[in-house]
Amino acid sequence: MLDLRGRVAVVTGGAGGIGLAMGRAFTAEGMRVVLADVEEPALSKAAAELGVPGVVADVTSEASMRELAARVYDTYGAVHVLCNNAGVGPAAAPPLWEQEIGDWRWGLDVNVVGVLHGLRAFLPRMIASGEPGHVVNTASGNGGIAPIPSAAVYAVTKAAVVTLSECLYGQLAAATSDIGVSVLFPGPHMLRTGIFTAERNRPRRYARTEPGPAARTADEVAEAMRAHGLEPEFTPVEEVAGQVVDGVRAGRFWILPPSARTDDTIRARAESMRARSAPTYLR
Template sequence: MASAAEVFGGGVLAVTGGGAGVGEGLARYAASIGMSVAIGDVDVDAAERVAADIVSAGGRAVARRVDVRDASQVEAWADSVYADLGPVRLLINNAGVEQFGYLWDTPVDNWRRLIDINVTGVFNGVKAFVPRMADAGEPAHIWNLSSIGGVAVAARQGPYIVSKHAVLALTENLLVDVRGAGLDISVAAVLPASVASNIFDSAGGVEAGDEAASDAEREAMLKLRDTAMSPLEAAERVFAQAAGGEFYLLTHAELVGTAMAARGEQLRTRTAPRSRT
C-alpha cells in the first residue's frame, strides 16, 4: 500500500480552519510529508503562526484570512493558492464551530452562524476548488470534515449534529457527482472522535431557556480534552487511511466504527435513536 508521502508529498494542501485543532494538525502533518500548505482561517493570526512554524522548519506555507461563509472570500483564496503555490492536490474543508443547549433554546443567530460555517462553508470550498482542480488536469483529493456526530445523535448538541450529518451527505453526493462527471478527484469524509482542540471553548451557548443544561454539556465536553487524541496523531491516521483509498477516514477506528455500525442497525430495525452522550 502506498504511503501518505508517496500519494500526497510534493503536492499542495489547502485547508480551512487550519490555525488550530484538527486543522492545524492536518496542516503540520502535511508539511512534514513534503506538502506545500495554504491555510485559510478567520483567525489570521493563528493561521500565520502555523504557517511561520512550517516555514521555520524548512517547509513552504502561506496563510490568509478566510471566512468560509463568504463565497467570494473562498473564491479569492482559491485564486491566491493556485497563484502562489500551484495546483491543489488536496483540499480539506475543515472549518467548524459547536453549539450547546437544547435545540429550542438555540439562538437563531447561533443556528445560522453554525450552519453557514459548518455546511455552507464546505459547499463554498467545493464550488471554488472543484472547477480549478478539473481544469488543472491532475489527480486531486477533497476531504470534508464530518464527525462521529455525523453518524450519531447527541443531546444538547443538535445544531452541530445536524450540520455534521449534512456534511457527510454532501460528501457522499460529491463522490457520486465527481465520478459521474468523470473527474480525476478522490473524495473522502473525515469522521473524528475526541481530538484536542478549542472548539468546545468557543462553542455557542444559550441566552434564554435552560442555560444550566448548556453549561453542563460544555463542561462535559471540555473534560474530554484530558484524554483526547493529539491533532498530529489524528492527522497521521487520517492521511494513512486516505493513502490506502478509504472513503470514511476515522481518527478512532474502533469507536467511530462502532457508532457507524449502531447507526446502520438503528436504521435497519427502524429503532428510535438514543443519544451517545
C-alpha cells in the same frame, strides 16, 4: 495511490487544532501547504511555524473563498488536496426548538455552507487541471455517525457534511474525474483543540439575543465530566492528521477512527433503522 510529494494542499481552519496538525503532517510529506483561517494572530503563528503562506479567509463568504483560491493558484498554479476543515460548535443548549436562530445560522454557515464555498471556489479548477486530487471534508462522530441530542446544531451540520460528501463522491465518480473524496471523523474521543471555545470566532451577524452558556476550554469540559463521575479521554490531533495522510494517499472515503466503540455505534444505528426500532444508541 496519490503521490503527495510536491503537491499543493489547502487547509481551512488551519490556524490551530486539527487543521494545523494536518498542515504539519502534509508538510512532513513534502507537500506545499496553504493555511487559511479567520483567526489572524493564530494563523500568522501557525504559518510562521510551518514556513508556509497563511491566508485570512472566511469560509462563510463566497468572495473570501474565491479570493483564497485566486491567491493559491497565483502562487502555486495548482491545488491537489483541499481540506474543508473549518468548523464551529455553538455551545450545547436547551431543546433545539428553543436554541437561538443565530446559533443555527452560524453553525450551518460555517460547517455546511463553508464546505460548499470551498468546493465552489476550488473544485472546478481542480477538475479542469486533469491532475489527480482529493477533497477532505471534516465531519464528526456527533451527527456524522450518531447525534448527541444535547449538541443538536453541531450534530445536524455534521450529518449534512457526511451526506454532502457522499453525493460529491458519487458525482465526481460519474464525471470520471481523478478527484477523490474523504469524510473525516476525528476521534474516537474528543480532541484537545479550540472547538470548545469556538464562540471566540462568532461574528456579530450571528449574535445571540440572550447570553449563551459560558464557553469552556477542553480541559474545563474534561473537569466537568469528572465531576459527573466520567473519565474523559482525548485523541491526539497528530493521530487524526496521520489518518488523513494515509486516507488521502489511499483514496479512502471513510476516515473513521479504528475503534470498537465507533463500530458498535455504526452497527447499532444501522440495526435500529433496519429493525424500525427506537434510536436507543443516542448518548
